[in-house]
Amino acid sequence: xxxxxxxxxxxxxxxxxxxxxxxxxxxxxxxxxxxxxxxxxxxxxxxxxxxxxxxxxxxxxxxxxxxxxxxxxxxxxxxxxxxxxxxxxxxxxxxxxxxxxxxxxxxxxxxxxxxxxxxxxxxxxxxxxxxxxxxxxxxxxxxxxxxxxxxxxxxxxxxxxxxxxxxxxxxxxxxxxxxxxxxxxxxxxxxxxxxxxxxxxxxxxxxxxxxxxxxxxxxx
Ligand SMILES: *Cc1c(COP(=O)(O)O)cnc(C)c1O
Numbered sequence: 001x002x003x004x005x006x007x008x009x010x011x012x013x014x015x016x017x018x019x020x021x022x023x024x025x026x027x028x029x030x031x032x033x034x035x036x037x038x039x040x041x042x043x044x045x046x047x048x049x050x051x052x053x054x055x056x057x058x059x060x061x062x063x064x065x066x067x068x069x070x071x072x073x074x075x076x077x078x079x080x081x082x083x084x085x086x087x088x089x090x091x092x093x094x095x096x097x098x099x100x101x102x103x104x105x106x107x108x109x110x111x112x113x114x115x116x117x118x119x120x121x122x123x124x125x126x127x128x129x130x131x132x133x134x135x136x137x138x139x140x141x142x143x144x145x146x147x148x149x150x151x152x153x154x155x156x157x158x159x160x161x162x163x164x165x166x167x168x169x170x171x172x173x174x175x176x177x178x179x180x181x182x183x184x185x186x187x188x189x190x191x192x193x194x195x196x197x198x199x200x201x202x203x204x205x206x207x208x209x210x211x212x213x214x215x216x217x218x219x220x
Contacts, residue, residue, distance in 0.1 A: 007045065029052055034216060035056045036219045037216050052076045054080040055077065055079065057081055059090075062094060075096075076096045077095050077097070078099055079095040080210055081100060083098065088110055089117075097123070100162065101123045101125050102136050102137050120157055123150070124189065127162070132166055144184045147186070160208070165192075171193075194212065
């Protein structure tokens with residue numbers, strides 16, 4: 001299958017899930033997760049019309065996206081992996097949305113870097129929804145207070161919450177929990193669901209699904 005066919009299949013599965021589990025949200029955005037794939041593998045998806053992409057490492061993204069952004073209009077690049085404060089300047093320069101804000105120090109540095117660059121990017125707060133020691137994210141119980149601090153103290157444009165549920169557990173209850181945290185925190189958007197569970201995420205209210213392997217194939 002070529003890139004266009006893969007995109008059509010995923011897009012129609014998203015649309016079917018969106019309509020099935022009403023009330024349907026106006027739209028569910030597909031973020032094509034291109035981590036580990038090079039510019040040559042990404043171009044067919046751009047040629048097929050996809051414009052929203054996700055990468056999980058700043059340095060890797062710097063190696064391919066400046067060139068791609070120069071050749072295609074309208075690209076929206078999401079950072080979906082952990083961000084170190086010393087990479088914040090590079091991240092603000094290259095990315096259009098930061099999905100992994102999870103601590104005050106990072107929020108403060110991002111504000112400084114966004115002001116310096118004159119780029120006020122939308123951000124998501126990452127929630128460690130399964131309270132896993134090895135995962136990034138703010139604890140669920142601290143989410144609403146952290147969102148409020150990001151907005152009021154750090155001046156960030158927080159648009160939503162993002163999570164990666166524990167591997168091996170059914171994801172639905174974690175997605176439902178993230179949706180309820182978003183209501184409490186007063187944010188509209190939910191970035192949740194990957195290749196294996198994006199329809200479940202849509203049933204729970206996802207506005208952004210992050211799909212990698214179902215589009216690009218297995219990562220090496
Ligand atoms: C890799 C990755 C994805 C995509 O995972 P697939 O299972 O390949 O769809 C989504 N979200 C994050 C944060 C990732 O790191």
